[in-house]
Amino acid sequence: MSSIAKNLQHVQHQIASAAERAGRSPSSVRLLAVSKTFGADAVMAAVQAGQRAFGENYLQEALEKIAAMQSLAPAAGLQWHFIGPIQSNKTRPIAESFDWVHSVDREKIARRLSEQRPPELGPLNICLQVNISGEASKSGLAPEELPGVAAQVAALPNLALRGLMAIPEPTDDVARQRAAFAAVRGLYESLRAGGLPLDTLSMGMSADLEAAVVEGATIVRIGSAIFGARNYG
Ligand SMILES: *Cc1c(COP(=O)(O)O)cnc(C)c1O
Numbered sequence: 001m002s003s004i005a006k007n008l009q010h011v012q013h014q015i016a017s018a019a020e021r022a023g024r025s026p027s028s029v030r031l032l033a034v035s036k037t038f039g040a041d042a043v044m045a046a047v048q049a050g051q052r053a054f055g056e057n058y059l060q061e062a063l064e065k066i067a068a069m070q071s072l073a074p075a076a077g078l079q080w081h082f083i084g085p086i087q088s089n090k091t092r093p094i095a096e097s098f099d100w101v102h103s104v105d106r107e108k109i110a111r112r113l114s115e116q117r118p119p120e121l122g123p124l125n126i127c128l129q130v131n132i133s134g135e136a137s138k139s140g141l142a143p144e145e146l147p148g149v150a151a152q153v154a155a156l157p158n159l160a161l162r163g164l165m166a167i168p169e170p171t172d173d174v175a176r177q178r179a180a181f182a183a184v185r186g187l188y189e190s191l192r193a194g195g196l197p198l199d200t201l202s203m204g205m206s207a208d209l210e211a212a213v214v215e216g217a218t219i220v221r222i223g224s225a226i227f228g229a230r231n232y233g
Contacts (some may be wrong), residue, residue: 004045005046005048007226007228011226028219029217030053032081032083034205035055039065043069053078055158055221056080057084059093078205082098083221086109088109088112099124100126101124101127102219105128106149110152111156113156117158119158124160126159127200128163129141132170132180132183150191162199163198163200164187166180166181167203168181174210177211177212178215181204181212184203200219201217205223
């Protein structure tokens, strides 16, 4: 078995045991393999181990990898998620090549993605990124901006607003990890109570995935625990 296949198996086991501890079904949590900085060979090893959903942060790198995978494994049915910062002049290739975007943090970006989404591909799945730790340098909507932007994005024709994404401030303290994820879930529940049909909480990375699952994550975004340490990004 490749080390990527072993790592995937280990991460799936961590997800399942955290879900069981929280009284959740393991199948209610989907694993997004974050392949940024790794090549098509690494993606291929994960595909051979059964992984289908991949997350990417850097547009040019992602487009090359998506094209490479289309020629290596044309029938694999891969799903591509854009999870990095979005410049407004780069929305068209994102709208044309991805299935999901987790990092939408302003209405203008969502409007461009909707306008540029080829209708024959079906709606582009969207998560709004929320800045839960209040750090000035981080991207994401402030919690008080969320209801207004969520209503605007939900009304756009070629998008499907699915939920929220967050990257809390890193900490080794599990209680603090859980508190941040619980705050994201609270925002998500209040949008749902307001009538938005959301079903996705994208939260948890290699270092805090168990806390995220316990607090209700439905997608965890895992890079280094699957592919190994990165030199950048
Ligand atoms: C890189 C990245 C991840 C994965 O991080 P790891 O710590 O390697 O698991 C998840 N989400 C986002 C938005 C990222 O940029």
